[in-house]
Amino acid sequence: MLRVNSLVYLQMRLKSQRWAFKGKKTNTQRALESFDDFYGSVFGIRWKNIRAALLTEHKYIAVVNNFGDADKTCNGMELNGALNIKSLIKVVEDRLGRNNKLSINGSNNTLDENLFKVLCRQEEREKQSLYPMSSMAETSVQLQYSAGNTTEFKSNSENGENQKFIESLEMAIENNTQLANSRLIDPQYGTGGLYEFMPANKIKGMEDWIPESDHYKYYSTHTDFPLKFELETEFYYPDNLKLYTYEIGNCSEFITPQKCLTGALSHYLLDGASVLPPLFLDIKEGDRVLDACAAPGGKSLIMLQTLFPDTLVCNDIQESRLNRIRKVMQEYIFDYKEKWENKRILFNQCDAKYMDNYESFDKILVDVPCTTDRHSVTVNDNNIFKSTRIKERLRIPELQADILANCLRLLKPGGSLIYSTCSLSPVQNDGVVHMALQKAFNENGITATVKDLSYIIMFFEDIFKFENNKVLKYGQMVLPYLPANYGPMYFCKLMRNM
Numbered sequence: 001m002l003r004v005n006s007l008v009y010l011q012m013r014l015k016s017q018r019w020a021f022k023g024k025k026t027n028t029q030r031a032l033e034s035f036d037d038f039y040g041s042v043f044g045i046r047w048k049n050i051r052a053a054l055l056t057e058h059k060y061i062a063v064v065n066n067f068g069d070a071d072k073t074c075n076g077m078e079l080n081g082a083l084n085i086k087s088l089i090k091v092v093e094d095r096l097g098r099n100n101k102l103s104i105n106g107s108n109n110t111l112d113e114n115l116f117k118v119l120c121r122q123e124e125r126e127k128q129s130l131y132p133m134s135s136m137a138e139t140s141v142q143l144q145y146s147a148g149n150t151t152e153f154k155s156n157s158e159n160g161e162n163q164k165f166i167e168s169l170e171m172a173i174e175n176n177t178q179l180a181n182s183r184l185i186d187p188q189y190g191t192g193g194l195y196e197f198m199p200a201n202k203i204k205g206m207e208d209w210i211p212e213s214d215h216y217k218y219y220s221t222h223t224d225f226p227l228k229f230e231l232e233t234e235f236y237y238p239d240n241l242k243l244y245t246y247e248i249g250n251c252s253e254f255i256t257p258q259k260c261l262t263g264a265l266s267h268y269l270l271d272g273a274s275v276l277p278p279l280f281l282d283i284k285e286g287d288r289v290l291d292a293c294a295a296p297g298g299k300s301l302i303m304l305q306t307l308f309p310d311t312l313v314c315n316d317i318q319e320s321r322l323n324r325i326r327k328v329m330q331e332y333i334f335d336y337k338e339k340w341e342n343k344r345i346l347f348n349q350c351d352a353k354y355m356d357n358y359e360s361f362d363k364i365l366v367d368v369p370c371t372t373d374r375h376s377v378t379v380n381d382n383n384i385f386k387s388t389r390i391k392e393r394l395r396i397p398e399l400q401a402d403i404l405a406n407c408l409r410l411l412k413p414g415g416s417l418i419y420s421t422c423s424l425s426p427v428q429n430d431g432v433v434h435m436a437l438q439k440a441f442n443e444n445g446i447t448a449t450v451k452d453l454s455y456i457i458m459f460f461e462d463i464f465k466f467e468n469n470k471v472l473k474y475g476q477m478v479l480p481y482l483p484a485n486y487g488p489m490y491f492c493k494l495m496r497n498m
Contacts, residue, residue: 027386028377028380028383031373031383031384032051034385035376038425042426050424054374054378054480055377058271058487059246059486060253060269061085061243061269061271061272061275062077062243062254063242063243063268063269063270063275063298064242064243064244064267064305065265065266065267065305066307067262067332067333067334068260068261068262068267068332069261069266073260074242074244076255078244080252080255081246081250082246083245084243085244085275085463086237086241086243088462089237091462092459092462096458224438225437225438225441225442225447227437227447228447228449228450229452230449230450230451230452231454232451232452232453232493235282236282237279238306238307240305240307241305245272245463248462248463248483248484249483254267264331264332264334265332268298268301268332272486273422273464273487273489274298274299276491277367277418277420277491278418280456280491281303281363281365281418282416283303283309283363284308285310287308287362287363288309288310288360288362289309289361289362289365290312290315290361290365290410291313291367292315292364292366292367292368292403293317293352293368293403294314294321295316295318295324296321297328297329299365299367300314300325301329301332304333309344310344311346313346313347314345314348315347315348315352315355316349317350318349319349322349329341352368352403353405353406354406355406359409360410361410361412361415362412363417364410364411365417366403366404366418368399368400368403368419368420368421369399370400370428371384371423371425372422373423373424373425373488374422374480375422397431397432397435400432401432401436402436404419404432405436405439408440408444408448408494409444409446411496414497414498416495416496417493417496418493418494419432419436420489420490420492421489421490422487422489422490423490424479424488428490429490430473430474430475433494437494446496447497448496449497450493450494451495453475454469457476463484464478464484464487465478465479465480465484465487466478466479475490475492476490476491476492477489477490477491478490
């Protein structure tokens with residue numbers, strides 16, 4: 001009888017343990033539930049497609065190693081159907097008929113005056129669709145209607161200089177901040193833009209409601225610091241940078257990197273959207289560059305492949321993370337020890353928010369720690385949604401803003417930086433940029449110009465799926481999209497004012 005009772009007790013215990021195990025959520029499940037709740041409201045009906053892409057294997061871009069057999073590697077990729085991104089950009093440039101706009105060959109060509117005026121008018125037409133008519137009536141663009149013909153702009157050659165239009169455009173630029181803060185959000189894109197999103201007092205994590213107000217007090221729709229926007233009109237694609245991808249809808253995979261005759265590996269693979277921040281940083285020959293949160297080292301390697309930096313400082317908070325970068329450099333630079341380490345490549349172990357070599361860098365890449373959305377929903381290990389990392393996760397925006405604000409101090413006046421995350425969160429993206437700009441001004445009197453990349457990204461729209469500009473204030477974002485499954489990747493370019 002004792003044995004029977006013991007057996008029954010053991011069966012009941014095992015059954016209860018099995019049910020307890022089944023009821024326990026994994027880190028990826030917690031992340032997905034959190035994103036469904038948050039991003040569902042941010043992206044609206046689009047979240048379903050973005051979610052499906054996040055849960056699917058992402059797409060790679062190959063960075064051909066200039067320190068290996070570069071020509072052989074390029075030929076092999078092209079034979080397998082991969083496309084040279086530089087060639088794709090050139091095709092788009094020719095298709096748009098704006099050869100004076102893009103400095104693809106390194107010349108400093110700019111828009112001619114007539115083309116610039118047409119571009120300004122197009123911007124005004126877009127503003128008409130974004131802002132209330134009451135605030136933009138005086139900046140309306142005159143349209144010419146002719147019977148049986150399509151609508152077109154009145155040309156200055158026929159009607160003379162439109163002084164009223166020029167004056168209204170100047171006024172619109174001067175009041176850029178007010179216009180941005182009054183931006184209307186198209187409901188089909190969700191309601192999660194910076195201008196309408198205000199964080200809830202609580203956030204659902206695990207089984208309980210976790211207070212969030214202590215961490216997101218800074219989030220505001222009001223701008224109380226000097227703010228200037230400037231359209232980026234020139235882009236230089238480095239001649240030495242060789243990037244390859246497959247066209248939209250093509251899910252072919254690159255071969256594993258091979259060892260070349262030099263001993264270095266042939267190419268480096270990374271999520272395709274990760275090439276954009278170092279590319280848009282626009283490094284010039286002789287620049288002193290900082291990669292503030294450099295591990296695992298892919299973006300640092302891309303910047304080195306341009307062969308432009310005079311010095312590249314790779315910084316990270318842990319020695320183990322710096323060792324990962326060292327390993328990448330040793331694998332891809334054949335004369336690394338003799339010519340590069342401690343000469344053109346410097347390693348620095350420091351929390352980026354405490355670095356104090358102010359006004360020392362021409363360019364800075366600020367690829368901050370974030371919720372790493374794709375990793376969070378697919379990998380349980382080292383997951384930020386782990387139950388013991390709740391406080392760390394909620395403090396992420398504060399950490400990001402502290403790093404970005406300090407990196408503005410590290411920039412030389414006139415220097416520029418790219419802030420980037422691999423998160424879809426408007427709090428970690430536009431929200432952190434807003435907080436950092438405010439912090440830099442209030443604490444150190446530093447102001448910055450937001451470099452609007454909305455024109456430049458047009459040349460990459462055959463490769464990536466970008467977020468609509470109607471939902472972003474400061475930056476741009478690559479959205480996960482099944483036919484072109486890159487990202488997410490948010491990036492914002494800031495230039496420190498003199």
